[in-house]
Amino acid sequence: MDPAVLAHARAARGFMPDDEGLALHEVGLRAGHSGLGPLLEIGTYCGKSALYLGSAARDTGAVLFSVDHHRGSEENGPGWEHHDASLVDARTGRTDTLPWARRALEDAGLEDHVVLVVGASATVAAAWAAPLALVFIDGGHGEEVASADYRLWGPKVAAGGYLAIHDVFPDPADGGRPPYEMYLDALASGRWVEEEPLGCGSLRVLRRAAGAPSP
Ligand code: SAH
Numbered sequence: 487m488d489p490a491v492l493a494h495a496r497a498a499r500g501f502m503p504d505d506e507g508l509a510l511h512e513v514g515l516r517a518g519h520s521g522l523g524p525l526l527e528i529g530t531y532c533g534k535s536a537l538y539l540g541s542a543a544r545d546t547g548a549v550l551f552s553v554d555h556h557r558g559s560e561e562n563g564p565g566w567e568h569h570d571a572s573l574v575d576a577r578t579g580r581t582d583t584l585p586w587a588r589r590a591l592e593d594a595g596l597e598d599h600v601v602l603v604v605g606a607s608a609t610v611a612a613a614w615a616a617p618l619a620l621v622f623i624d625g626g627h628g629e630e631v632a633s634a635d636y637r638l639w640g641p642k643v644a645a646g647g648y649l650a651i652h653d654v655f656p657d658p659a660d661g662g663r664p665p666y667e668m669y670l671d672a673l674a675s676g677r678w679v680e681e682e683p684l685g686c687g688s689l690r691v692l693r694r695a696a697g698a699p700s701p
């Protein structure tokens with residue numbers, strides 16, 4: 487990965503350990519090279535994973551769309567981030583991570599390669615028709631939001647394209663269940679094959695089987 491962008495990715499605020507970010511970057515490169523369509527992530531937050539993926543998009547001539555309403559995740563409940571004034575819009579007292587994401591892309595020089603889509607994942611999915619080379623799911627981790635992300639976005643991955651899921655924890659002691667359940671559902675559906683060597687930490691990477699049954 488381009489060392490200049492990598493330095494920004496490492497310094498960016500977010501929830502993506504460097505080894506997992508580099509693994510995600512590798513998936514992004516493969517997806518970009520596949521020419522199957524753009525890359526899309528759900529859950530921009532402050533843009534950290536968008537830098538790992540956006541760097542891959544830039545280097546393969548692809549585009550990354552990054553979707554987030556920038557209001558924080560419901561399952562964390564109101565006030566979870568409010569100890570940190572830098573993530574709050576002083577005018578309204580509401581979480582707003584969009585300025586951080588914008589700045590991260592600007593500083594890393596990726597504004598021409600990453601498109602921020604500001605809105606609820608389900609709303610964007612309902613209007614989204616383009617086949618995707620990669621969907622990276624790292625949005626709301628509550629049961630309903632996570633399963634909706636899988637249900638709504640999974641079918642938009644082109645045959646041969648990738649589905650990456652973050653925060654997959656087989657052991658409940660390590661984290662919440664919904665991403666793990668999403669991963670199990672995907673494997674059980676017969677539509678996806680795990681690309682095990684591409685996974686890292688809590689990142690799991692699946693590939694849409696050719697001729698997979700439609701949803
Ligand atoms: N990928 C980021 C972390 C994402 S944190 C990184 O690497 O740092 C999860 C994000 O999902 C939060 O920013 C939250 O605002 C967003 N989110 C949660 N539920 C959402 C929904 N229903 N629609 C859009 N974004 C959502």
Ligand code: MG
Pocket residue numbers: 501624652653
């Ligand atoms: Mg995550």
